[in-house]
Amino acid sequence: MKQTTKSTSCLSPFNGKTIVLELGREIGFKTKQELINYLREQQAHISYILTASTDYVLVTSNADSYKIRRAKQLGLPLVNVEYVYEYRRLSPGQAQFDIDKYIIKSVEDQENFAKTGTISMAGTRPSAIKINKFDLNKIKLWNSDDADLPRFDEITHCEIGKWAIFKETNDNSDVFFVLELQVIPEQYYDRTLSDYRLRFRYEKQTIVGEEQQQDKKILIQYAFNDDPNEQQQLFASYYYRLATMPRVTRIREMLPDKLGSKLLLRSLFTHRIDTQILDENVCQLIESIWLESIGDLNKMLSVPPESITLKAIIEAEAALLELRSTNDPAAALRFYSLIPHQPQYNVDLIKNRRILSEKIDLCQMLRDMLTVNELTNWNVKAPIEAKYRALKCHIETVDRSTPEFKNVAKLIQSSTDR
Incomplete structure (x- = not known):
């Protein structure tokens, strides 16, 4: 019997897949556990952390949650949980059915998933480009300091549809080129905040001189449009022009800081954390930080940390900010009532x-x-990846033979000497 179960699971579409569940309250705890146990029987890996290596995100709807938004940013397919139930109901030997129709997205995304195994961001599909109708000379470019620059809400719900960074290496300077296609999803587009839903961003940054005495010249230009075809073609035109220039290469690793928009930097930083493989030294550091933090909280607070709600934290922060500007004793009392402390x-x-x-x-x-x-x-033995993401920083080990390691070691030693 065990051999039969194993051979069946090897044929399962879940075999070897990394799956994240985002089922909300629509499915009870017991049902959810049964679902997890079944998927594990099918040799699936159930993960509680959403990363770029996740294969499927099982959902009950296309609800607006953090995990679902993050899955869309990473291009991960949202699969209706009914797919699992339908597969489970199949009789032995019965032919499997396509997963495509269970992808919770647009028709185009379902087609794209069937071809590539991923989904694309809305409004940025290369298949829709019609090069013959595009005239680069008719595109209006805006400088970043133009007084009448169209409004574009980059901060709230904007996403990076495409990006590329190129580097030109010269004898006395380095020139970086950054291309970005920024998209505000239709469900978040607000005409009172943004004049357009799509924005192309071009940045050219020239760095002259040595690291200690650098002279930077920065040019930033934008093109606005609501036509995804035109924006795609504009991006492709710039990309081709840069890619065919002499001494220019596209860079994907060791990307320089302060290059590109804040939106791109945030996206690249999150992706870097999502895809990083943590070594033992980093894991030990994260564990020590986590244990120390929980221990300090239990010692300081008069209530369990897990009993404090997000609403209470937000109100407590507001009270502290009010106290800082007004010195009102009532604000201090309000803070301590929201975050109860030991006397x-x-x-x-x-x-x-x-x-x-x-x-x-x-x-x-x-x-x-x-x-x-x-x-x-609030499990002290929580997955190390979850603790690492909560730190919101990038940590990596430094080789002992590098000057950087020796400098840090010297600083630590000098701070401990008496």
Whole structure:
């Protein structure tokens, strides 16, 4: 019997797949556990962390949650959980059915998934490009400092549809070129905040001189449109022109800081965390930070940290900001009522501004830990990846033979010498 089960699971479409469940409250705990157990029997890997290596995200709807938004950014297919139930109901030997119709997305995304195994961001499909109708000379380019630059809400819900970074190496300078196709999804597009839904961004950054004395010249230009075909062709035209220039190469690794829009930097930073393989030294550091943080909270607070809601944290932050600007004692009392402390940690925040800043940091730490709480239920032995993501920083080991390592070691040694 065991051999039969194993051979059947080898034929399963879930065999070897990394699956994340985002089922919300529509499916009860017991049903969810049965689903997880079944998928594991099919040799699937159930992950609680969404990364670029995830194969499927099982959902009950196309609801707007953090994981679903993140899955769309990474191009991961959202698969209706009914696919699992339908497969489970198949009789032995019965032919399998396509997963395509269970992808919760547009018709175009279902077709794209059938071809590539991923989904594309809305409004950025190369298949829709019609080069023969495109005239680059008719495209209006705006400089970043133009007074009448069209409005475009890059911060709230904008996403990166395409990007590319090129580097030109010269004798006395390096020139970086950054291309971005920025998209505001239709469901978030607000004409009162943005004049257009699509924006092409071009940046040219020339760096002259040595690292210590660099002279930078930066040019940033934009093109706005609501036609995805035209924006795609504009991106492709710039890409081809740069890719065929002498001494120019496209760079994907070791990308320089402060290059590109804030939106791109944030996207690349998140992708870097998502795809990083943590080595043992980094894991040990993260574990020590996590244990120390939880221990400090249990010692400082008079209530369990997991009992504090996000609403309470937000209101506590507002009280601290009010206190910092008004010195109103009522704001301090409100903070301590929202984040109850042990008596010995109830410090006068009006007289001690340093402690006030520390309390603001405390609220941020509680926010970060709540992020992990969603995935780990405040388990001290939570997945290391969840703890790492909550830190919102990139950590990697430095080789002992490098000058950087020796410099850090020297600084640490000097700080501990008495």
